[in-house]
Amino acid sequence: MTILLLGSGGREHALAFKLLQSPKCNTLFVAPGNAGTAAIASNIQINPTDFQAIKDFVIQQKVEMVVVGPEDPLVLGIYDFFKHDSELSHIPVIGPSKIGAQLEGSKEFAKEFLIKHKIPTAAYDSFTAETVEKGCAFLETLQPPYVLKADGLAAGKGVLILQDLDEAKEELRNMLVHAKFGNASAKVVIEEFLDGIELSCFVLTDGKNYKVLPNAKDYKRIGDGDTGLNTGGMGAVSPVPFADNILLEKIETRIVKPTVEGLQKDGIEYKGFVFIGLIIVKGEPMVIEYNVRMGDPETEVVMPRIQTDLVELFQAVAHQELDKIDLEVDPRSATTVMLVSGGYPEDYGKGFEISGLENIEGSLLFHAGTKLENGKVVTNGGRVLAMTSFGDDFRQAIKKSYQNIDRLHFDKMYFRKDIGRDLL
Ligand code: AMP
Ligand code: GLY
Numbered sequence: 001m002t003i004l005l006l007g008s009g010g011r012e013h014a015l016a017f018k019l020l021q022s023p024k025c026n027t028l029f030v031a032p033g034n035a036g037t038a039a040i041a042s043n044i045q046i047n048p049t050d051f052q053a054i055k056d057f058v059i060q061q062k063v064e065m066v067v068v069g070p071e072d073p074l075v076l077g078i079y080d081f082f083k084h085d086s087e088l089s090h091i092p093v094i095g096p097s098k099i100g101a102q103l104e105g106s107k108e109f110a111k112e113f114l115i116k117h118k119i120p121t122a123a124y125d126s127f128t129a130e131t132v133e134k135g136c137a138f139l140e141t142l143q144p145p146y147v148l149k150a151d152g153l154a155a156g157k158g159v160l161i162l163q164d165l166d167e168a169k170e171e172l173r174n175m176l177v178h179a180k181f182g183n184a185s186a187k188v189v190i191e192e193f194l195d196g197i198e199l200s201c202f203v204l205t206d207g208k209n210y211k212v213l214p215n216a217k218d219y220k221r222i223g224d225g226d227t228g229l230n231t232g233g234m235g236a237v238s239p240v241p242f243a244d245n246i247l248l249e250k251i252e253t254r255i256v257k258p259t260v261e262g263l264q265k266d267g268i269e270y271k272g273f274v275f276i277g278l279i280i281v282k283g284e285p286m287v288i289e290y291n292v293r294m295g296d297p298e299t300e301v302v303m304p305r306i307q308t309d310l311v312e313l314f315q316a317v318a319h320q321e322l323d324k325i326d327l328e329v330d331p332r333s334a335t336t337v338m339l340v341s342g343g344y345p346e347d348y349g350k351g352f353e354i355s356g357l358e359n360i361e362g363s364l365l366f367h368a369g370t371k372l373e374n375g376k377v378v379t380n381g382g383r384v385l386a387m388t389s390f391g392d393d394f395r396q397a398i399k400k401s402y403q404n405i406d407r408l409h410f411d412k413m414y415f416r417k418d419i420g421r422d423l424l
Contacts, residue, residue: 001311002027002062005041006048006078007069008034010338010368010386011296014303015069015310016041017364022311029061035377036367048073051081059087065314068095068272071293075105075153079269092318095272096292100263103274103290107149107158107189110290117262119255121287122192126151129176129186136169138190147191148172152184156232161193194288196281199240200298203256203274204313209322210260211313212252213273214238214305214329216298217423222345224418231345232383235337235419237394238301242280242423251278251285259290271317300366300386301334333394336386337401337419338368342412344382352379352411359407363400364388379410394420 003025005016013036019025020040031054033043046053049072058066066082068074077098082088095101102109107126114121127135139146146168150158158181162168175185202213216238222228243251255276263270275291275298294302303310307328316322341348354370354377366388369381387405391397398420405415 001025001064002029003065003067003311004029004031004054004058004061004063005067005069006031006054006073008032009069009296010366010383011294011299012069013037013366013368014299014388015067015294017366018303018306018310019067022309024309024311024315029057029063031057034367034380035370035372036365038372049076051076051078054078055081055085055088058091064091065311065318066091066093067314068093069293071101071104071153071291074098074101074272074292077101079271092271092314094314094317097269100268100270101292104292105153107151107289108187111189113262113266114287117258117265119258119262119287120285122147122194124189124191126187126189127172127176132173132176135172135176135188135190139165139168139172142190142192145193147193148175149189149191150175150181150185151187151189152181154181154184156230157181158184194279194281194286196279196286197242198288199243199278199280199285200295201251201256201276201278202294202298202302203259203276204317204322205260205263205270205272205274206317206320206322207263207270208260208320210256211322211325211327212248212256213327214302215240215243215248216295216301218295218298219416219419222416224416226422229345231340233295233297233338234340234416235335236295236297236301237333237335237398237420237423238298238305239333240423241394247280247283247285255285255287296368297336297338297386300336300364300388304364304388304390305330305332305334330390332390332392333397334388334390335394335397335401335420336366336388337398337405337415338383339385339387339405339408339413339415340383341369341379341381341410342414344414348382349412350378350380353377354379354384354408354410356408360387360404362389363404365404384410384413394423
């Protein structure tokens with residue numbers, strides 16, 4: 001079949017790689033893609049949020065399935081756009097409906113869903129500019145650190161964790177009254193701080209049935225030892241060694257099942273990925289966030305471990321027949337290390353030539369912010385490449401990733417040297 005994949009990051013390169021392993025995928029388009037997807041599929045210059053351009057292309061090229069990588073098109077309602085268009089309604093879109101995407105698009109919506117369906121999460125309250133003084137009073141009832149979350153999408157920057165009460169009050173005012181994150185912080189969720197270890201749980205659901213995909217751990221801060229600014233993610237490990245069967249069982253029965261049942265009870269159409277961000281507090285999993293897409297760079301370790309045909313999985317999602325398919329997973333460990341452009345996540349340069357790509361041996365190199373320029377691969381973003389490797393355990397895998405990174409170069413290339421070290 002002919003498939004259109006939306007997005008341009010390492011996540012999309014990993015999804016493209018997996019889709020192309022399926023004998024069912026004859027033609028794969030990626031919009032807009034990067035230099036990595038250009039090497040294996042056909043990139044098309046369409047913005048993933050330009051639904052009219054997507055429609056024209058889908059009709060013209062007889063696209064038979066649309067797979068959505070990032071959250072923006074989902075939050076903007078690409079699923080509903082296809083469903084309500086008589087020329088498109090027969091084409092499955094892998095992703096939730098617009099209302100389902102609110103699980104990521106609105107922190108308040110997600111919290112209400114969690115509480116309603118009795119899924120363990122941090123206590124919270126939400127505030128607007130009108131109730132900012134009540135918000136300050138609420139902060140006084142909490143113990144530090146204080147967790148402030150912009151309600152809407154803020155490109156992963158909308159969460160502030162502050163030690164000082166006065167600073168927390170000031171930031172709350174900045175968010176609500178001075179639009180620190182624009183419209184995204186017109187509402188703010190204040191949440192109890194959860195002290196524990198983070199784990200990312202991935203689920204594929206057809207709205208009725210689900211498959212729990214391999215779990216992963218992400219490394220969010222820019223610096224070694226988890227220091228410095230938050231990033232989109234600097235590396236990942238799958239599976240997470242501390243996620244034993246007892247914990248996975250708790251996650252499935254207390255979180256995954258009630259999430260899918262909750263979607264059904266609330267009449268929310270959802271045919272796609274759910275990425276559940278968890279914090280494990282004294283052995284008990286709690287939800288800190290939902291995302292309605294796969295994680296990046298987690299996809300770069302999760303997808304390579306999935307052995308089941310991904311197109312078959314997506315077809316089963318579209319037909320609500322996920323219960324008829326078995327999910328097979330490679331038991332080995334996979335790790336990925338992100339190579340970023342010096343300065344990221346703040347200002348960084350672009351257009352640096354990447355050399356050594358042909359010297360990689362025994363790893364999978366997924367492109368994130370890259371593009372082709374006069375036949376050369378150059379950097380085109382903050383997160384540039386993800387070096388994924390397999391091993392019998394994560395130590396072996398990570399060693400291989402670092403060995404191959406030594407063979408690559410671009411100006412001001414930076415990466416974390418401690419991915420997986422906390423798990424030893
Ligand atoms: P989010 O955008 O919701 O994933 O939040 C970004 C990061 O903030 C998470 O990955 C956690 O490290 C941290 N975080 C979010 N909520 C909490 C919480 N309630 N307690 C502790 N840390 C949190
Ligand atoms: N790596 C975290 C995310 O994709 O949101």
